[in-house]
Amino acid sequence: MLRYIYGDELGDHPKLAASMFRDRAVQFKDRLKWDVRVDADGFERDEYDDLNPLYVMWELPGGMHGGSMRFLPTTGRTMVNEHFADLLTGPICSPLIWECTRFCLGAQASAHVAAALMLGGGEIMQGFGIAHFAGVFDARMVRIYRMTGSSPEILGSSGAGLSKISVGLWSFDASAQACVADRAGVSPQQSGAWFKQRFGPDLRRKAAING
Numbered sequence: 001m002l003r004y005i006y007g008d009e010l011g012d013h014p015k016l017a018a019s020m021f022r023d024r025a026v027q028f029k030d031r032l033k034w035d036v037r038v039d040a041d042g043f044e045r046d047e048y049d050d051l052n053p054l055y056v057m058w059e060l061p062g063g064m065h066g067g068s069m070r071f072l073p074t075t076g077r078t079m080v081n082e083h084f085a086d087l088l089t090g091p092i093c094s095p096l097i098w099e100c101t102r103f104c105l106g107a108q109a110s111a112h113v114a115a116a117l118m119l120g121g122g123e124i125m126q127g128f129g130i131a132h133f134a135g136v137f138d139a140r141m142v143r144i145y146r147m148t149g150s151s152p153e154i155l156g157s158s159g160a161g162l163s164k165i166s167v168g169l170w171s172f173d174a175s176a177q178a179c180v181a182d183r184a185g186v187s188p189q190q191s192g193a194w195f196k197q198r199f200g201p202d203l204r205r206k207a208a209i210n211g
Helices: 007-012 014-031 047-051 079-083 113-127 140-148 174-184 188-199 203-210
Strands: 002-006 054-059 065-073 097-105 132-138 153-158 165-170
Touching: 002 007, 002 014, 002 113, 002 188, 007 014, 007 047, 007 054, 014 054, 014 065, 014 097, 047 065, 054 113, 065 113, 079 097, 079 132, 097 113, 113 132, 113 140, 113 174, 113 188, 132 140, 140 174, 174 188
Parallel strands: 097 132
Antiparallel strands: 002 054, 054 065, 065 097, 132 165, 153 165
């Protein structure tokens, strides 16, 4: 199922949180060879995990991490602006744009988990009245985004081939939701119910009014 958990709530979900940070270490440090820090517990954490981000996670039946993404508003500190400014014509800073980073799939994740996470991202976008997500991705993700029907607009890139790094901007409409939901094997109704279970029935209405 999809879970929506803020950073300061991770202590209430120790198994899920620990398996997420360990899966991140395996994916980013071991498999992709990124220059990231892994602590004595085998956790991959960075400074942005300390900013109380919102995580969307796919929780496996046994309570372990199946996949996750991390979200921060661009009105505050973000990885895009602080580490990848050279790929942009100017900083991304808007209450209508949130940053999405650390897209991670667990070792036990089935083929539908990537799309389920993107469906969860769409729920966040609709629920909080967000127009776009911004994020950094490498060449391997292009196929995943295309496969799930959630390809970004490219704002800037560097490198070539498998070493190519890009900053993208995502939107999400009813057509994209239907495509991603079909790929995820999760109905929009079920996805909406998980979101409402976490944030209550009024968030969407408030976001629409404030928008």
